[in-house]
Amino acid sequence: MEKLRYALYTGCTARESTPELLKSTLAVAEKLGIELILLDEATCCGASHLQDYDDMLSLVLNARNICYAEKLGLTMVTICNTCQLNTAMTKHRLDTNPALKAKVNEKLAEVGLEYKGTSEVTHFLYAIIQDYGLDNLSQKVNVPLSQFNIAPFYGCHNIRPSELQNISNGGENPYNPTSLDDLIIACGGNNVDYDAKNKCCGFHAELQSPHTAAVLTGNALSGAIDANADWMVTPCPLCHLKLDVQHHSASKAIGREVKLPVLHMPQMVGLALGCTPAELGLQHHVTRVNFV
Amino acid sequence: MDEIKSKQVTFKLFRFNQETDYLPYYNTYVLDITHEEVILDVLNRIKWDHDGSLSYRRSCRHGICGICSIKVNGKAILACKSRLFDLIDIFGTELTIEPLSTKRAIKDLIIDKEDFWDKHAQVKPFIDTEIDEHPSLENLVKPDDADKLLEADYCIQCGACHYSCPALEINDRFIGPAAFAAAFRFAADVRDDSALERLHIVNEEAEGVWDCVKCMECAEACPKDVDPIQKITKLHNMIFQAGIAKNNIATRHAVGFAHSIEKHGLLDEGELVRYSEGNIGVMKHLPEAIAMWKNGKIVMPWNMPKSKNLDEVKKLIKSSSTVKF
Ligand code: SF4
Ligand code: SF4
Ligand code: SF4
Ligand code: SF4
Ligand code: FES
Numbered sequence: 100m101e102k103l104r105y106a107l108y109t110g111c112t113a114r115e116s117t118p119e120l121l122k123s124t125l126a127v128a129e130k131l132g133i134e135l136i137l138l139d140e141a142t143c144c145g146a147s148h149l150q151d152y153d154d155m156l157s158l159v160l161n162a163r164n165i166c167y168a169e170k171l172g173l174t175m176v177t178i179c180n181t182c183q184l185n186t187a188m189t190k191h192r193l194d195t196n197p198a199l200k201a202k203v204n205e206k207l208a209e210v211g212l213e214y215k216g217t218s219e220v221t222h223f224l225y226a227i228i229q230d231y232g233l234d235n236l237s238q239k240v241n242v243p244l245s246q247f248n249i250a251p252f253y254g255c256h257n258i259r260p261s262e263l264q265n266i267s268n269g270g271e272n273p274y275n276p277t278s279l280d281d282l283i284i285a286c287g288g289n290n291v292d293y294d295a296k297n298k299c300c301g302f303h304a305e306l307q308s309p310h311t312a313a314v315l316t317g318n319a320l321s322g323a324i325d326a327n328a329d330w331m332v333t334p335c336p337l338c339h340l341k342l343d344v345q346h347h348s349a350s351k352a353i354g355r356e357v358k359l360p361v362l363h364m365p366q367m368v369g370l371a372l373g374c375t376p377a378e379l380g381l382q383h384h385v386t387r388v389n390f391v
Numbered sequence: 392m393d394e395i396k397s398k399q400v401t402f403k404l405f406r407f408n409q410e411t412d413y414l415p416y417y418n419t420y421v422l423d424i425t426h427e428e429v430i431l432d433v434l435n436r437i438k439w440d441h442d443g444s445l446s447y448r449r450s451c452r453h454g455i456c457g458i459c460s461i462k463v464n465g466k467a468i469l470a471c472k473s474r475l476f477d478l479i480d481i482f483g484t485e486l487t488i489e490p491l492s493t494k495r496a497i498k499d500l501i502i503d504k505e506d507f508w509d510k511h512a513q514v515k516p517f518i519d520t521e522i523d524e525h526p527s528l529e530n531l532v533k534p535d536d537a538d539k540l541l542e543a544d545y546c547i548q549c550g551a552c553h554y555s556c557p558a559l560e561i562n563d564r565f566i567g568p569a570a571f572a573a574a575f576r577f578a579a580d581v582r583d584d585s586a587l588e589r590l591h592i593v594n595e596e597a598e599g600v601w602d603c604v605k606c607m608e609c610a611e612a613c614p615k616d617v618d619p620i621q622k623i624t625k626l627h628n629m630i631f632q633a634g635i636a637k638n639n640i641a642t643r644h645a646v647g648f649a650h651s652i653e654k655h656g657l658l659d660e661g662e663l664v665r666y667s668e669g670n671i672g673v674m675k676h677l678p679e680a681i682a683m684w685k686n687g688k689i690v691m692p693w694n695m696p697k698s699k700n701l702d703e704v705k706k707l708i709k710s711s712s713t714v715k716f
Contacts, residue, residue, distance in 0.1 A: 111658040114696045116688045140699040142656040147605050149648040151627035152714065159711040160652065163703070206711045210703040259607035260618070272481045273611055274466045294465075299557050299606035306667050307641035308602040311561045315604065344679055344688075385682045 106168035119380025161189035180256035180335035243287025250323035251279035254335035286371035295322040317353030447500035457549030467551035491554040514574035519585035543576035552609035568609035568619035575622035601641035656698025
């Protein structure tokens with residue numbers, strides 16, 4: 100297979116509160132022989148909150164991020180669902196609206212950049228599945244996760260709105276997504292089915308609507324626990340922050356103790372590929388990862 | 392043409408009569424389905440051939456009255472528009488048919504939509520203006536002005552988004568996606584004079600746009616591509632543009648991103664929480680912050696990573712910002 104190369108848009112979280120995500124992403128890429136070139140020039144995507152404040156500014160900043168992937172002539176991969184949403188949304192709006200694209204490019208020209216629309220934007224989960232291939236991945240698995248029941252937590256912003264996401268996620272249906280389940284199986288694990296797997300964790304309203312956010316997190320954790328999961332896996336560091344760090348408020352909100360280790364998608368793949376816990380940053384979790 | 396023209400499907404059908412039943416139950420039917428059938432055809436067949444007491448609503452049969460919306464395996468659909476073969480593609484051949492909201496069921500698939508209409512009424516869903524009662528000319532709207540509605544006027548009030556919204560499910564004061572889309576539809580109408588009043592209504596804490604969790608369920612559920620979350624984002628923008636954003640945690644949370652990006656390119660997560668909550672409010676996050684710090688999840692201010700070419704970012708923030716707070 101030809102060597103896969105991507106421009107990696109880390110987002111903020113992987114460089115700050117979930118350092119284990121960046122670490123495990125790089126570790127897995129190395130094991131699989133995928134080359135990731137870090138986009139150090141990129142800024143925060145605005146997380147759909149800057150979008151609420153100033154639409155034009157968020158378009159310009161996101162377009163600037165994509166420009167740097169275009170300069171490398173590479174597909175941009177994201178490792179956060181919300182980065183994926185905002186970047187892909189920007190790309191889609193600019194690619195389908197020449198007047199808007201011209202307006203944004205007028206701004207970018209001030210700093211010597213131009214958005215062309217030549218780079219695709221895709222989440223690392225889908226790059227592994229579609230470009231690397233699950234069969235190829237299974238062949239590399241040397242520590243199959245067969246003793247674990249693993250609950251996939253998809254996170255909204257990789258699967259909805261499907262019209263946008265289907266451009267890069269292989270036509271995943273948001274009402275019955277399968278990618279993360281397939282990945283668990285490819286790693287030798289047992290995928291667990293539960294209602295909340297494609298629902299929202301509430302992260303984006305955590306500060307302004309703490310009760311709503313906590314109930315949603317509680318529903319997700321309790322659903323996975325009731326389905327007999329040993330742990331959860333998610334492709335989104337924001338979901339991770341909510342599920343890993345906020346189990347106290349979640350337990351309080353739903354009146355039941357809910358606590359479950361949660362792994363980032365690359366950490367799970369890394370375990371199956373034989374990476375050590377330290378290489379995957381498993382010591383950074385608030386809910387202890389007690390099974391390795 | 393489809394090779395296979397018929398498939399066998401197992402239907403689990405929600406049954407409940409508010410007047411006689413204590414709990415709902417499900418009837419199971421195994422039927423052969425042809426490729427041209429929609430869910431409404433199945434409901435009709437069950438009612439006509441198996442159980443005449445089955446209750447559901449339908450009227451136009453053309454996806455325009457919005458009355459036939461129900462859920463199949465949790466997905467909100469219009470019964471008269473949703474082809475069985477499409478649903479089988481998603482879910483396989485075991486389909487569970489339920490009302491939009493099981494807790495609001497009156498009889499079988501018929502629900503009490505009072506809360507939906509109350510929310511709708513709350514946003515003044517009509518054009519509010521002084522009119523000339525004896526006009527000599529038609530009051531035409533230019534195509535460009537009509538485009539400003541972003542097709543929010545395609546809404547058929549089916550409730551699919553409303554009863555798919557998790558924020559509303561938990562917080563019944565939340566106005567919800569359909570009514571927000573209506574608030575936008577009229578606030579964006581050039582003939583209307585009450586935009587500001589509507590923006591105040593959707594700007595309220597607990598009720599308004601700030602409590603949306605951004606799950607995109609409403610965009611996914613809508614059979615008319617109204618894209619309610621897009622309208623909710625527009626309402627946020629309009630609130631800032633109108634200068635009526637209150638200085639509270641929700642607005643500071645949005646504005647804080649711009650501050651952080653200007654300074655670092657990346658988000659300063661700790662500072663965002665402090666700025667949003669204020670110096671006192673931030674204290675309630677202390678236990679989590681300590682747990683995160685212990686596990687190496689908090690970056691100290693002096694170690695805060697910065698984007699390369701930050702001068703570009705600062706320049707763009709200056710030239711591209713369109714609102715002030
Ligand atoms: S699941 Fe949570 S963090 Fe993930 S996209 Fe939805 S709200 Fe955001
Ligand atoms: S154009 Fe509007 S007001 Fe006229 S019939 Fe259609 S829906 Fe009613
Ligand atoms: S995006 Fe907001 S309004 Fe739409 S369904 Fe989710 S919480 Fe409700
Ligand atoms: S916005 Fe769409 S889903 Fe919501 S009520 Fe209107 S037509 Fe139905
Ligand atoms: S019967 Fe009118 S929309 Fe389905």
